[in-house]
Amino acid sequence: MTYSGAMMVPTPITRRRFVAATGLALVAVGAPALASAQAAAAAGERRLAFEHLHTGESLDLVYAIDGEYLPESLAALDWLLRDHRSGEVGSIAPSLFDQLHRVQQRLGSGRPYQVVSAFRGAATNARLRAQRGAAVARRSLHLEGRAIDVRLPGVALAQLRDAALALRAGGVGFYPRSQFVHLDTGAVRRW
Numbered sequence: 258m259t260y261s262g263a264m265m266v267p268t269p270i271t272r273r274r275f276v277a278a279t280g281l282a283l284v285a286v287g288a289p290a291l292a293s294a295q296a297a298a299a300a301g302e303r304r305l306a307f308e309h310l311h312t313g314e315s316l317d318l319v320y321a322i323d324g325e326y327l328p329e330s331l332a333a334l335d336w337l338l339r340d341h342r343s344g345e346v347g348s349i350a351p352s353l354f355d356q357l358h359r360v361q362q363r364l365g366s367g368r369p370y371q372v373v374s375a376f377r378g379a380a381t382n383a384r385l386r387a388q389r390g391a392a393v394a395r396r397s398l399h400l401e402g403r404a405i406d407v408r409l410p411g412v413a414l415a416q417l418r419d420a421a422l423a424l425r426a427g428g429v430g431f432y433p434r435s436q437f438v439h440l441d442t443g444a445v446r447r448w
Contacts, residue, residue: 303358305334306369311341315369326351338375338405342384347376349402352442356426357405360440363420364412373406373437374399398428404441406432414438422447 301324306317316337320330331351339346357370377399386393398404409417417438421429428446430439
């Protein structure tokens with residue numbers, strides 16, 4: 258796990274996770290990309306990387322191995338994707354990470370997602386709704402940790418939207434003026 262930003266407290270790690278983390282450390286110091294991709298596929302790893310545009314923090318980690326979500330990775334993701342306005346930390350749905358991972362696979366991109374917004378606390382949502390009106394849903398899935406607004410460097414916004422739509426895994430909103438795509442784990446819909 259690579260993390261920059263706020264300090265993280267180490268958590269116990271199993272032998273399997275230690276082996277996976279050790280392999281990832283080799284990737285970080287320059288192992289060939291092909292070898293790292295093959296190792297990740299062999300271990301059934303799902304990896305994501307993020308850069309938060311408002312906090313300046315970044316995170317690159319494996320969040321699941323062989324279909325098992327890694328609690329310490331999910332906790333790190335919850336922290337990174339907290340409400341950047343209030344600091345409130347919510348629980349992000351792991352299925353949202355799976356959506357993001359599948360979108361990256363469809364696009365063939367290994368670049369970090371740039372996060373515009375993820376979890377949003379009730380007070381923040383109410384304040385944004387007062388400022389922006391109906392553009393902010395009263396019962397936004399951001400409140401439940403089931404939505405994220407992102408862009409992906411090197412990928413056209415319309416391409417990112419189309420890849421997310423092709424999954425038919427939830428809602429997809431296209432915001433070209435604000436330069437982000439909204440993905441959520443709700444009903445399949447688009448706007």
